[in-house]
Amino acid sequence: MLTLIRNANLFTPAPVGIRDVLFSNGGIIAIASPGSLSVSSLPCDELDANGRALIPGLVDPLVHISGGGGEGGFHTRTPEMQLTEATLAGVTTVVGALGTDAVSRCLEDLLAKAQALSNEGLTTYIYTGSYEYPVKTLTGDITRDMMLIDKVIGVGEIAIADHRGSQLSAPELARVASQARVGGMLSGKGGVVFVHVGDGKGGLDILSDVASTTDIPLSQFYPTHINRSQALLEQGVAFALAGGVIDFTASENSATLNSDEISAIDAVKHALAAGVPVSHITLSSDGNASLPVFDADGRLTGLEVGRVGSLAQVFRGLIGEGIAMDDAIAMTSTNAARILGLATKGAISEGKDADLVLLNDQLKPDFVWCRGKTMVANGQPLVRGTFEIA
Template identity: 80%
Template sequence: MLTLIKNANLFSPAPEGLKDVVFGFGGVLATAPAGTLDTGSLPCEVLDAAGRALIPGLVDPLVHLSGGGGEGGFHTRTPQMELTEATLAGVTTVVGALGTDAVSRSLEDLLAKAHALDNEGLSTFIYTGSYEYPVKTLSGDITRDMMLISKVIGVGEIAIADHRGSQLSAAELARVASQARVGGMLSGKGGTVFVHVGDGKGGLDILTDVVSSSDIPLSQFYPTHINRSAALLRQGIAFALRGGVIDFTASENVATENSDEIGAALAVRMALDAGVPVSRITLSSDGNASLPVFDADGRLIGLEVGRVGSLASLFRALLADGVAMADAIAMTSSNAARILALNAKGGIAPGKDADLVLLNDQNAPDHVWCRGRLMVAGGKPRVFGTFEQRSA
C-alpha cells in the first residue's frame, strides 16, 4: 500500500511550500503541488497534513547503541538504546559508536545491536574503533571493515585531548585517517574519522598538525563535543572557518553541572554569529553515553546518561531562538547525511528513503515514518522494540 500525505508544508530542507507527497516500498515516489497528485486506483492510505511541517527524519551521527560508559565502575555501564527513544524524537537514522570501553563493550555487540534496530525499523550504521589507538576493528583492519561490512561507514569515536584516550601522535592519527579514506573510496562510503574531543591540552591542534604534515584533507575529520568549553568552541569556529565541519552535543549534564560546558543552542548561535556557514555545523545526541564530570585530578565526581531525545529538544530550541526551519533541519539531518555520504537520507524527494517527520503545532514529532513504515502516530509509538515495555 502507498501512503499519500496531502497539504504538507514541505521542507527538504529548503522550504517548498504546500505539497503532496506519495511514498511506498521504502522510498519517496513523488512530490507535487498540493492537490495535484493522483494515485488512481492504487491502494493508498491518505493523511491530510493540514499545512503542518513535513521534514526529513533526523540523522544522529553519534549514539552509543549498545550502551557506554563505565568510568565509575561496572555498575555505571549505561544501558542500550531502545527503538522508541529514537522514533519518538523523530530520529530515523543513527550511527553507533563505542567510547571509553572497548572491552566489555565490543564492536561485535555494537554491530549486532545495529542490525537489531534495523530489523525493528530504524536505519543504522556504525563506526569501527573506539577511543583507543591502535584501533580495534572487526576484521583486523580499518579498510577491510569499511569494504566488507556494509554498516561500517567510518572510524570513531577516536579520542583526542582526553585523559581517557591513547595520547596518539599526529603521525598515528594520519595513518588512521588514510586507512579510513582509502576504505571510503573503495567502498563508496564517506570514510569519515569521527573524533571525540575532550577538555585536555591542545584541543583540535592535532587535527591541524595532521593536515599540515600529510596529504589528508581537513574534511576527513568530523570532531564532536565542540561545545564542551568556550576555549574549544573558539577553536572549533576557527576550524570550521578553514573549511572543516564541527558537531555540537545536544545532551547536557543537568544535576551535575559542568561550568565550562556551553549549551548546544547557544553554541550554534555563537558559531553562526562568527560567520560559520550552516552547512559546516551538525548536532548529535551522544545518546546512551555516560556524561562524566571529573575534578581537576581526573577523579569522577558525577555521571549522567545521554538521551537521543535531546536532538528533538534542541531542534525545537533552535526554532524558538529564531533559527530558520531549513537551517535547523540542515543541522539535525541533512548536513550529517551529506558529510557521512548517506545519500538517501536528509531530504524529501524521489529517490530518497521515506524517512519523514510530520510536526505538530509545537514543532514536536507527531507522525514518524522510517523507510515508509509508520512508527509514531499522534505522538504515540505504533512500533516498539522487541523487548520494550508497551507502556512507553
C-alpha cells in the same frame, strides 16, 4: 501499499510550501501540488497534514546504541538504546559507536545491536574502533571493515585531548585517517574519522597538525563535543572557517553546564555569529553515553546519561531562538547525511528514502515514517522494540 500525505507544509529542507508527498517501498515516488496526485484506483493510505510541517527524519551521527560508559565502575555501564527513544524524537537514522569501554562493550555487539534496530525499522550504521589507538576492528583492519561490512561507514569515536584516550601522535592519527579515507573511496562511503574531543591540552591542534603535515584534508575529520568549553568552541570556529565541520553535543550534563560547558543552542548561535556556514555545523545526541564529571585530578565526581531525544529538543530550541527551520533541519539532518555519505538521507525529494517527520504545532513529532513504515502516529509509537514494554 502506497502512502500519500496531503497538504503538508514541506521542508526539503528548503521551504517549498504546501505539497502532497507520495511514497512506497521505502522511497519517495512523487512530490506535487495539492490535489494533483491521483491514486484512486490503487490501495493507498492517505493522511491530511492540514498545513503542518513535514521535514526529513533526523540523522544522529553519534549514539552509543549498545550502551557505553563505566567510568564509575561496572554498575555505571549505561543501558543500550531502545527503538522508541529514537523514533518518538523523529530520529530515523543513527550511527552507533563505542567509547571509553571497548572491553565489555565490543564491536561485534555494536554491529549486532545495529542489525537489531534495523530489523525493527530504523536505519543504522556504525563506526569501527573506539577511543583507543591502536584501533580495534572487526576484521583486523580499518579499510577491510569499511569494504566488507556494509554498516561500517567510518572510524570512531577515537579520542584526542582526553585523559581517557590513548594519547596518540599526529603520525598515528594520520595513518588512521589514511586507512579510513581509502576504505571510504573503495567502498563508496564517507570514510570519516569521527573524533571525540576532551577538555585536555591541545584541543583540536592534532587535527590541524595532520592536515598541515600530510595530504589528509581537514574534512577527513569530524570532531564532536565542540561545545565542551569556550576555548574549544573558539578552536572549533577556526577549524570550521578553515574548511572543517564541527559537531555540537545536544545532550547536556547539568554539572558541566554550570562550569565550562556551553549549551548546544548557544554554541550554534555563537558559531553562526562568527561566520561559520550552516553547512559546516551538525548536532548529535551522544545518546546512551555516560556524561561523566571529573575533578582536577581526573577523579569521577558525577555521572549522567545522554539522551537521543535531546537532538529533537535542540532542534525545537534553535527555532525558538530565531533560527530558520531549514537551517535547523540542515544542522540536525541534512549536513550529517552529506558528511557521512548517506546519499538517500537528510532530504525530501523523489528517489530519497521515505524518512519523514510530520510535526505538530509545538514542533514535536506527530507522525514518523522510517523507510516508508509508520513508526509513530498521533505522537504514539506504533512499533516498539522487541523487548520494550508498552
